[in-house]
Amino acid sequence: MSDQAMTRRAEPELFVVGDDGGVHLVVSRCARCASPWFPARAVCGSCGSAEVTAERVGPEGTVYASTMVRIGPPAFETPYCLAYLDVDGLRVLAPVQAEGRSASGSLAPGTPVRLVAGAVGDSAVPTYVARPPIDGGDHDA
Amino acid sequence: MREVWMSGAAYGGFRKRPGDGAAELAGEALRALVQSTGVEPDRIDAAYGATTFGGSLMTQRALQGIGVSGPPIFTVENACAGGGSAVHLAWVAVASGMSECAVAVGAENLSDLGGGTLPLSSRDVEVGVGMVMPAAYAMRAQRYLTDFDVPADVLDLVTVKNRRNGALNPRAHFRQEVDIEDVQASRAVADPLRLLHCCPNTDGAAAALFCSAEVARSLVGPSIRVAGSAVRSGEFHNRHRDMTWPDITARTSAAAYEMAGLTPADIDVVELHDAFSISELLHTEALGLAERGRAHVRLREGEFARDGALPVNPSGGLLSRGHPVAATGIAQINELYWQLTGTAGDLQLPGPSVGLAHVTGGGIYGVDNGACSIHILCA
Ligand SMILES: [Zn+2]
Numbered sequence: 354m355s356d357q358a359m360t361r362r363a364e365p366e367l368f369v370v371g372d373d374g375g376v377h378l379v380v381s382r383c384a385r386c387a388s389p390w391f392p393a394r395a396v397c398g399s400c401g402s403a404e405v406t407a408e409r410v411g412p413e414g415t416v417y418a419s420t421m422v423r424i425g426p427p428a429f430e431t432p433y434c435l436a437y438l439d440v441d442g443l444r445v446l447a448p449v450q451a452e453g454r455s456a457s458g459s460l461a462p463g464t465p466v467r468l469v470a471g472a473v474g475d476s477a478v479p480t481y482v483a484r485p486p487i488d489g490g491d492h493d494a
Numbered sequence: 495m496r497e498v499w500m501s502g503a504a505y506g507g508f509r510k511r512p513g514d515g516a517a518e519l520a521g522e523a524l525r526a527l528v529q530s531t532g533v534e535p536d537r538i539d540a541a542y543g544a545t546t547f548g549g550s551l552m553t554q555r556a557l558q559g560i561g562v563s564g565p566p567i568f569t570v571e572n573a574c575a576g577g578g579s580a581v582h583l584a585w586v587a588v589a590s591g592m593s594e595c596a597v598a599v600g601a602e603n604l605s606d607l608g609g610g611t612l613p614l615s616s617r618d619v620e621v622g623v624g625m626v627m628p629a630a631y632a633m634r635a636q637r638y639l640t641d642f643d644v645p646a647d648v649l650d651l652v653t654v655k656n657r658r659n660g661a662l663n664p665r666a667h668f669r670q671e672v673d674i675e676d677v678q679a680s681r682a683v684a685d686p687l688r689l690l691h692c693c694p695n696t697d698g699a700a701a702a703l704f705c706s707a708e709v710a711r712s713l714v715g716p717s718i719r720v721a722g723s724a725v726r727s728g729e730f731h732n733r734h735r736d737m738t739w740p741d742i743t744a745r746t747s748a749a750a751y752e753m754a755g756l757t758p759a760d761i762d763v764v765e766l767h768d769a770f771s772i773s774e775l776l777h778t779e780a781l782g783l784a785e786r787g788r789a790h791v792r793l794r795e796g797e798f799a800r801d802g803a804l805p806v807n808p809s810g811g812l813l814s815r816g817h818p819v820a821a822t823g824i825a826q827i828n829e830l831y832w833q834l835t836g837t838a839g840d841l842q843l844p845g846p847s848v849g850l851a852h853v854t855g856g857g858i859y860g861v862d863n864g865a866c867s868i869h870i871l872c873a
Contacts, residue, residue, distance in 0.1 A: 390732055392619055398730045398860070418633035418737060421685040422624060429624045437633055443732055446620045446859070459685050462640050473623050480623065 367392055368411075368468075368481050375412025376468035376481045380443060381405040389443045410441035412468040414483065419449065419460040428474040436460055436483055440468070447483040448473045456485055495589040499710035499717040500702060500871065502531035503828035507698035508665050508816055512605040516548025519699035519818075520601035521559025527701045528560050532714040533595065535560050540593040541567045542583040544576030544600040544820035547607060556599055556699075574767065574855025576600055577700065577823025578725065578867025584704040585723040585869075595709045600825075601699035602818035620859040627857050628692055628770065632684035634737045635772035639686070641738055642787040646686055650677040651793055652771035653690050656807050659800055660814020662840045665825075667696045667816030691771040696816025700824035702831070716835040721848075722754035722870035728861025735862070738787075742862040743780035743854055750850075750868040751782075758782035761870075762846035763833055764804065765826035767853050768811040774798075777852060778806060781868075805843055808833070823853035827869055834873040847873040 368376045381390045383397035384404035391410075396403050419436035422429075434449035434456040449456040450471045460466070464485060471482030506522030507514070520543060528535060541562065543553025553569040572579040577600030587593035618625070639646055654674060660666035672690060680689040703713075710717040726746040735741075751757060764783060768774040778789040783804060792798060798806035809815060809829040812822060830849035832838040849871045856864025 388731060388733065398732075417734075418637045420629050420632035420636060420687075421682075422626060422629045422632075423682045423684060424628070425624055425626055433624055435624055435629055435633075437737070439734060442734070444734055445732070446623060446625060448623050459636060462637060476622075 369409065370470055371412065374469060376470055377409035377411045378440065378443070378445065378468065378481065380408045380410050382408050391443055391445055410443050414438035414440035414466050414468060416460045416462055416464040416466060417444065418462055421459050434459065436466070438466060438483055447481055449485060450482040451484055460485055496591060497707055498585050498588045498720040499705050499707060500720055500827070500831055501705050501710045501713050501717040502527050502533065502703035502715050503831040504530055505665055505698065505700045505825060505828060507818065508696055508825070509667050509698070510605050511603065511697040514603060514697065515606070516545045516601040516603050516699070517552050517555035519603060519697060520552065520556030520599045520701070523601070523699040523701035524556055524560045524597065524599055527597070527703060530715060531703055533703060535562045537595045537709065538562050538597050539565045540584065540587045540596040541565065542580040542596065542598050543567070543569045544572065544580040544823070545569060545602055546571055546573055546576060546819045547604065548601055548820070552601065553599065556601065571820075572856065572865040574769065574817070574819055575725070575823060575853050575863070575865035575867045576820030577825070578851070578853040578869065579823070579865060581702065581704070581824060581827055581869060582723050582725045582867055585720055588704050588706055595703065595705045597701060597703055598824055599699060599701040600821040600823060602820050603697045604695040604818060605697050618859050625857070626684070628684040628687055630857060631770040631772050632687045634776060635686055635770070638738045638772060638775060642790065644790045647674060648775070648790040648793060649686065649691050649771045650674045652768065652774045653677050653813055655793070655799055656768060656811040656813040659808050660810020663810045663814065666810045666814040667694055668814045687770060687772070693769050693812035693817040696818050698816065698818035698821050698825070700821045700828050702824055702828055716837070718831060718834045719872045720869060721756065721872045722750035722868070724749035724753065725865060725867045727865050728856070728863050730860045732860055738776060740776050740780045740854065740862050742866040743777050743852065746866040746868045747781045747852070750870050754870040756848065756870060760848050761804065761850045763808060763830065763843055763849045764806045765809060765811070765829050765849070765851045766806060767822070767855065768807055768813050769817055769855065771813065774806065774811070777854070781850065781852060800843065808841060808843060823851070823867055826851040826853060827871065830871050834871055
């Protein structure tokens with residue numbers, strides 16, 4: 354699928370899955386100030402320019418910070434692991450899962466992860482999740 | 495711009511009050527304000543109310559409880575910073591000469607929403623993958639502890655200090671002291687945060703009166719000067735963000751210090767937004783009241799205790815008082831009013847003359863916080 358095709362969709366596509374199974378996030382980048390946006394935006398949130406181009410980032414990322422949520426919203430089975438990731442200059446929040454299950458502990462800052470497709474909460478819609486290097490997590494400092 | 499005076503402070507609730515709507519709680523605070531200041535209700539010529547969950551026209555409904563209708567009345571929404579924002583607007587009204595006597599009131603009933611973490615906007619991409627406020631602060635805590643090589647018990651020490659302070663405060667929702675063992679035995683919420691690292695959901699209202707010098711002189715109660723009043727919004731971006739440095743607090747405080755012609759060294763007492771214990775450390779640094787990465791050391795040395803060099807949250811903070819979202823910013827300013835006028839009772843510190851109130855919040859993706867408000871008050 355070309356970037357051109359994606360921009361014509363009514364619902365903006367959050368990500369595409371590559372041949373290697375890795376998730377590439379669909380980002381818009383401002384032509385004027387170079388800010389990246391995820392989900393993609395038609396207008397730059399930093400400078401207001403409508404000159405934005407579609408880009409893909411990932412699937413490799415690095416954990417900035419992470420937590421195990423033990424009291425969460427009703428739609429989510431606890432505990433579950435979340436992490437802020439840095440992915441090619443973009444900061445994005447992702448669930449941390451391995452083999453379809455949440456990691457069992459917070460990941461330490463700096464942990465390398467790979468974005469793959471997964472599911473969260475009670476939603477059947479596939480989303481992006483971060484897969485830690487070793488199954489399960491428990492790498493907290 | 496002319497000088498603005500704060501001439502009264504009052505509260506209502508600050509405990510569980512299921513069934514009492516925000517407007518009723520606000521009305522309770524307003525009646526107490528009228529009683530303590532002696533202001534005739536028909537002198538109130540502008541009103542700014544704040545609520546997030548209290549519904550349309552909350553402020554009109556509240557002011558009906560003191561017989562005020564007709565003048566310009568507004569209800570503002572700025573999440574946790576709503577109360578501070580309402581005070582800022584009252585300050586603008588009096589400073590500009592448009593108003594002689596403006597009231598600010600914030601109120602919230604959270605019991606009626608049910609328990610648990612507060613609902614965030616459901617159309618937010620982060621909420622869609624399971625974000626809750628404690629998780630956001632848990633990740634800030636993990637980074638702070640990692641980046642500055644801090645033992646995790648510092649989070650417990652913030653709670654122990656603020657709960658000790660709150661035990662003296664008749665307005666506090668929680669008036670029992672806790673020790674480190676209590677904190678560590680409390681339920682895990684989002685690692686490394688436990689229940690006693692998080693402020694309670696509380697129902698309550700706070701109201702305050704802002705006047706010209708002429709009106710202030712005519713009232714029965716003491717007045718203090720509003721030396722600085724600032725509100726800023728969070729800078730929206732998806733790039734790298736240092737989550738141990740709440741930029742919004744740094745930018746808002748720089749504006750407030752400049753307006754007041756003061757520096758962090760001039761501040762005698764602070765009420766800041768300790769919605770989570772980690773928040774106190776991050777904001778103390780971003781307010782310029784501790785060196786970067788050093789607030790935990792000064793906390794451990796007792797400098798932020800009631801009898802320390804710079805008392806931080808001597809009222810007990812949000813951790814003790816509770817957090818009726820939009821009422822909090824005004825409650826903090828009120829606590830400073832009582833300190834700076836020597837009327838704080840059991841909480842009274844020895845003669846502080848400059849106080850700083852800081853409130854920030856609002857969980858939306860792409861910003862530190864949605865809004866931040868800072869006030870500097872002088873005896
Ligand atoms: Zn731009």
